[in-house]
Amino acid sequence: MSGRSGGWNGWGGWDRLAWCISITTLVLLVLPVRTTASLGGDVSSVQTDQVRVKAALMRVTSSDRFTVHEMRAATGTTVREYVSSSGRVFGVAWQGPTLPDLRQVLGTYFDAYVQAAEAAQKKRLGRGPIRIEQSTFVVEQSGHPRAFVGRAYVPQFIPAGISIETIQ
Amino acid sequence: MPLKLLSLAILGTLVLNPECGTTPPSTNIVAAPAQNVQPITVNAGPANNYANGLFTSVTICVPGSTSNCQTIDGVLVDTGSSGLRVLSSVLTLTLPQQVANGNPVVECNQFLDGFTWGPVQVADVAMAGERASAIPIQVIGSSGFPAIPDSCSSSGPSENTLDALGANGVLGVGLFLQDCGPACAVSGESNPGLYYTCSASSCQPTVESLGQQLQNPVSRFTTDHNGIIIELPTVSPLGAPSLGGSLVFGIGTQANNALGSAALFTVDVQGNFTTVYQGQSYGGSFLDTGSNGIYFLDSRTTGLALCSDAADFYCPATPQAMSATHRGANGTTGNVAFGVANADTLLANLSLSVFSLLAGPNPGSFDWGLPFFFGRNVFTAIESQSTPMGFGPYWAY
Numbered sequence: 372m373s374g375r376s377g378g379w380n381g382w383g384g385w386d387r388l389a390w391c392i393s394i395t396t397l398v399l400l401v402l403p404v405r406t407t408a409s410l411g412g413d414v415s416s417v418q419t420d421q422v423r424v425k426a427a428l429m430r431v432t433s434s435d436r437f438t439v440h441e442m443r444a445a446t447g448t449t450v451r452e453y454v455s456s457s458g459r460v461f462g463v464a465w466q467g468p469t470l471p472d473l474r475q476v477l478g479t480y481f482d483a484y485v486q487a488a489e490a491a492q493k494k495r496l497g498r499g500p501i502r503i504e505q506s507t508f509v510v511e512q513s514g515h516p517r518a519f520v521g522r523a524y525v526p527q528f529i530p531a532g533i534s535i536e537t538i539q
Numbered sequence: 540m541p542l543k544l545l546s547l548a549i550l551g552t553l554v555l556n557p558e559c560g561t562t563p564p565s566t567n568i569v570a571a572p573a574q575n576v577q578p579i580t581v582n583a584g585p586a587n588n589y590a591n592g593l594f595t596s597v598t599i600c601v602p603g604s605t606s607n608c609q610t611i612d613g614v615l616v617d618t619g620s621s622g623l624r625v626l627s628s629v630l631t632l633t634l635p636q637q638v639a640n641g642n643p644v645v646e647c648n649q650f651l652d653g654f655t656w657g658p659v660q661v662a663d664v665a666m667a668g669e670r671a672s673a674i675p676i677q678v679i680g681s682s683g684f685p686a687i688p689d690s691c692s693s694s695g696p697s698e699n700t701l702d703a704l705g706a707n708g709v710l711g712v713g714l715f716l717q718d719c720g721p722a723c724a725v726s727g728e729s730n731p732g733l734y735y736t737c738s739a740s741s742c743q744p745t746v747e748s749l750g751q752q753l754q755n756p757v758s759r760f761t762t763d764h765n766g767i768i769i770e771l772p773t774v775s776p777l778g779a780p781s782l783g784g785s786l787v788f789g790i791g792t793q794a795n796n797a798l799g800s801a802a803l804f805t806v807d808v809q810g811n812f813t814t815v816y817q818g819q820s821y822g823g824s825f826l827d828t829g830s831n832g833i834y835f836l837d838s839r840t841t842g843l844a845l846c847s848d849a850a851d852f853y854c855p856a857t858p859q860a861m862s863a864t865h866r867g868a869n870g871t872t873g874n875v876a877f878g879v880a881n882a883d884t885l886l887a888n889l890s891l892s893v894f895s896l897l898a899g900p901n902p903g904s905f906d907w908g909l910p911f912f913f914g915r916n917v918f919t920a921i922e923s924q925s926t927p928m929g930f931g932p933y934w935a936y
Binding site for chain 2: 446448469470473484493494498500502514515519520
């Protein structure tokens with residue numbers, strides 16, 4: 372598994388879990404990928420769209436419960452998508468000097484995220500890490516310009532027994 | 540409520556009294572106003588809704604003019620970014636517009652909590668006795684430019700008004716020379732496309748050379764241009780309505796900005812260092828006057844309860860004394876004592892805006908926001924600039 376250089380602290384959460392990951396597939400691909408499935412979307416239907424998401428698929432790692440698709444854009448921003456065994460993207464995580472295209476990554480949750488973030492601005496107490504928690508999704512962002520880290524997940528889609536700390 | 544105030548007072552005594560075992564913040568000297576010293580204030584800001592907001596006034600002039608100027612107050616002092624941005628709604632001057640290939644240059648700048656969209660224009664920027672001549676700045680929210688491109692609005696919510704931004708502008712005086720840096724100055728797919736040229740109908744991402752990007756204004760002063768010192772005194776742990784301090788320009792260039800016994804912490808290419816907490820190392824840590832609290836880890840790791848009404852802050856039943864260690868990329872370490880009090884209690888008093896014990900979660904890392912700066916003189920050395928203790932970028936305190 373790739374280590375993380377900043378933001379979320381490595382893969383410590385894995386050690387605390389009782390279950391064991393069996394890596395059944397490890398594929399290293401370097402393919403230009405124009406788009407990818409979004410949070411909550413179905414990975415089996417890759418949509419072509421015109422949004423400028425140009426990323427190389429770096430690796431796909433599978434366990435018996437979920438698959439992680441890791442993509443790195445030429446800008447240096449990395450996105451990981453966590454896909455359940457039924458093909459649904461239950462979590463996404465990103466890090467890099469600039470943000471990924473959140474409209475693409477958050478999919479149908481993007482508009483609700485922006486609305487909730489704007490509401491939070493109006494209650495402005497100041498700036499710090501972002502945490503948007505709605506009944507259907509959670510978005511967390513941290514860092515600063517040149518070093519952004521974030522993740523989003525749909526609680527209802529997280530496979531049984533998988534900790535939120537897996538998504539990073 | 541009185542019991543909670545008593546607890547805060549006790550914590551304040553614990554934190555400040557070395558005989559109780561916790562290391563108090565240094566007794567720092569805040570420089571008096573001078574040619575290289577700009578007054579700064581922690582208060583609720585121009586929208587009157589900020590907690591731990593650090594603000595100053597910035598004088599902007601049409602390039603080369605000393606009369607065609609405007610002093611804008613309520614500008615957020617931000618060591619987490621580089622470059623000056625001001626709200627179009629506040630700016631009364633008409634500044635030269637930067638153009639590329641005959642079209643105006645407009646920037647989509649990403650902050651953590653949203654983006655600012657607005658043209659790049661050129662101004663002289665002055666504070667105290669220092670002046671940066673003809674530097675690119677961003678004028679946020681100007682009308683007259685095509686609608687915000689999707690590639691910009693996909694960054695999140697906009698911050699193009701006082702309501703959304705919480706300030707009349709942002710003074711980025713951080714570690715870097717430009718806001719974007721080399722990434723925006725090259726062509727090809729590695730360019731994140733933060734800068735655009737806009738025709739009458741549409742905007743396209745453009746290559747923006749380093750010299751054309753927003754500049755860290757301090758780096759363009761004629762003197763005292765290698766960094767800054769944020770100097771804020773200690774403050775009552777119960778909170779305060781406001782707090783005055785100094786933004787000192789230059790490191791080791793005047794009698795009032797010597798490094799003295801400050802320890803020097805270098806950073807990685809992203810401007811981050813490591814925090815060690817209870818034996819665990821957390822990379823991706825950073826100092827940031829633009830963050831309004833000490834944001835770290837999570838409830839389970841720290842043992843601090845989240846506030847029931849706002850999961851953005853910690854609400855321990857009683858104030859807690861904490862400690863951690865900073866470790867620079869150069870291996871320098873330094874212990875840091877800090878405290879966390881119940882955010883609901885602190886923020887309940889609407890007449891206060893300065894809180895040294897305001898903290899919240901930040902999974903996996905440490906965002907050392909404004910409370911870290913109370914009672915310390917913190918040096919920020921700008922990349923590639925020479926200082927008596929070596930080249931920036933680094934933090935020192």
